[in-house]
Amino acid sequence: MEILRDAKSKGIVEELGTETDVGTVEDGFEMTINASVALDGVKLGDSVAVNGTCLVVTRTSLGDIVPRSLVKFERSLQPTSRLGGHFVQGHVDDTGTIVSMYKENDSLWIKVKTCADILRYILPKGYIAIDLTSLTVLNVFDDELAFNFMLVSYTQQKIVAPLKSLGSNVNLEVDIMGKYVERLLVGYTTRGAQT
Known part of the structure; x- marks a missing residue:
């Protein structure tokens, strides 16, 4: 799955996905994650946040992830969604x-x-x-x-x-x-x- 920038969300628990593979690629790494609920309705090009990261920032804790790790998986907020929590952008500070x-x-x-x-x-x-x-x-x-x-x-x-x-x-x-x-x-x- 290609994960793009600006995964706006509510910070509300949606699902824990399981990391099945982590590999390095040129200038970064590639992850494979098994999930079900958070993938419902997701198509190529959609934004998905993994452990609070939209995967375009340079300093996160994602480097600590190993195969079989659980990660928080959440789809992007849509204008028709109920709001709860607070606005979370997936831009790790x-x-x-x-x-x-x-x-x-x-x-x-x-x-x-x-x-x-x-x-x-x-x-x-x-x-x-x-x-x-x-x-x-x-x-x-x-x-x-x-x-x-x-x-x-x-x-x-x-x-x-x-x-x-x-x-x-x-x-x-x-x-x-x-x-x-x-x-x-x-x-x-x-x-x-x-x-």
């Missing part, structure tokens, strides 16, 4: 590293370390896409350059984050609204300084 995971009853708490350039867009009760899954941030730890989130039992069964271990990388995409606001404010400040 950076990767983060899982620094802690622990169970509390049926819930799984995960803490991810990132960089200051990404953490500035992350706030408690805000949204973050982890491998294209729209999740709510619970706490931000500025001094550790980290944040955490919690997964209920149902979500743990449907996404790839719980299958990862300490030290694993995850793809991060921050809420684009924060970027727009920042750009508008910086642009206004810059124009104001020039007059």
Whole structure:
């Protein structure tokens, strides 16, 4: 399957596909993924996001994938779709590293370390896409350059984050609204300084 750019989505769980083959090609790699639900109605040329990646960016966690890995698979958002979660573009902003995971009853708490350039867009009760899954941030730890989130039992069964271990990388995409606001404010400040 050829996967094209700009796989806009909602960040809502659709399906876990299974990676059956990973091979290198000139200037990149090629993946074969088995899926069923997320392929319904998909035709050549359509966009599909895999673990939050539209596969045209240069830094993702997809390099860690080996055959038989489960990956989050989601078709692109259509104008007639019900909206939930938040708008996720499949443009990975950076990767983060899982620094802690622990169970509390049926819930799984995960803490991810990132960089200051990404953490500035992350706030408690805000949204973050982890491998294209729209999740709510619970706490931000500025001094550790980290944040955490919690997964209920149902979500743990449907996404790839719980299958990862300490030290694993995850793809991060921050809420684009924060970027727009920042750009508008910086642009206004810059124009104001020039007059």
